[in-house]
Amino acid sequence: MAGKEDVLTRPAIDAALAELPDWRYRLGGLVTVYKAPTAAGALALIAAVGQIAEEQNHHPDLDWRYNRVFIRYTSHDAGSEVSSRDVAAATAASTAAADAAAVAEPGLYRTMELAIDTDAPEAISEVWRVALGYRKGRHGDLVDPYGRGPALWFQETPSPNANRIHVDVHRSLAESGPAIGKTAATGALMNHDHAPNWVVVTDSQGNRLCLCTEAGHEPDLGD
Template identity: 75%
Template sequence: MAGKDDILTRSAIDDALAELPDWRYRLGGLATVYKCPTSAAALELIAAVGRIAEQQNHHPDLDWRYNRVFIRYTSHDAGSAVTQRDIRAATSAGEAAAEAGAAAEPGLYRTVEVGIDTPDPDGISEVWRVALGYRKDRFGNLEDPYGRGPRVWFQTTETPNPHRIHLDVHRSQAESGPVMEKTAATGALMDRDHAPQRVVVTDSQGNRLCLCTEAGDTQVYPRHANS
């Protein structure tokens, strides 16, 4: 079982990822997508990852979409952060993917969060937690205990935006460029003051979303100020 003392620093994670080109760091976890030659091959890879999980007693969040397998490792018992167990598991899963003839497509793995502006998070968080069937994480964010729905977090501000709810769309910095360019081409307002960590996008009706990367994330999920 991992503990807080086992949490790796971002520097240590980046050093490990230099030897794991298939994987990306994402909000306290390691994530990738493997494209297999066939759907049957994807099922074989899933079975291989399952055997690794049982051998190492460390289980990933895993999603199967025809010939693609989405995988994310995090150490839940360390507060949903990256530990050496995740590095070891990702290494083994990568070896299994190579044996299956799978190609890594880490840019396909995106994570969506819901941000809510409020001067009083405690005054509303329980409503959202109960309605969604979520639980609180170590930072007071709300998360799906089964990893299916988006995390909900509360942006504390005395001056909430008129559009209080926005989405944070997380992609790896290495693959974020084309999405930024295509989004800008739609005519949306692009606030790049805090790039590359995030670019605040506002549509023609004032609705906001943030295109986020792992830049600046120190495994304590620094949240952005009112934007």
């Protein structure tokens, strides 16, 4: 089992990713997408990744979509952060993908969060946790224990926006440019004050979303 002392620092994660070009860092995990030649090939890759998981006793979140396999590794026993176990598992999965002639498409791995502007998160978080059947996450957020629904977090602010609920769309910094450019081309208002961490997008009716990257996201190393 991993513990907080096993959580990798952000420089250590970046150094590991330099040797893992198929993978990206995302909200306490390592993520990627593999495109296999066929749906059957994707299933074979899932079986291979499953075998690796059993051998290493470290299991990823997997999502199969025809000939694509979405994979996320995190160390839940280390506070849902990245540990050396995730790096080892991602390395082995990359080898299995190469053996299966699968091509990495990490830019397809998008992560969605819902954010609520509030001046008192503690006054409302329990309502949402119970109603959604979620559990508490890494930094006061709420997460689906089965990884199916989007996370929910509370953006604490003394002056909540009139539209209190907005969507955060997380992409890797390496792949964020085209998405930002295409969104700007729709005529939306783009606020880059916090870039590259996030760009605030406002549509013509005042609804907001944020296009986010891993920039500025540091692992929780505890006290």
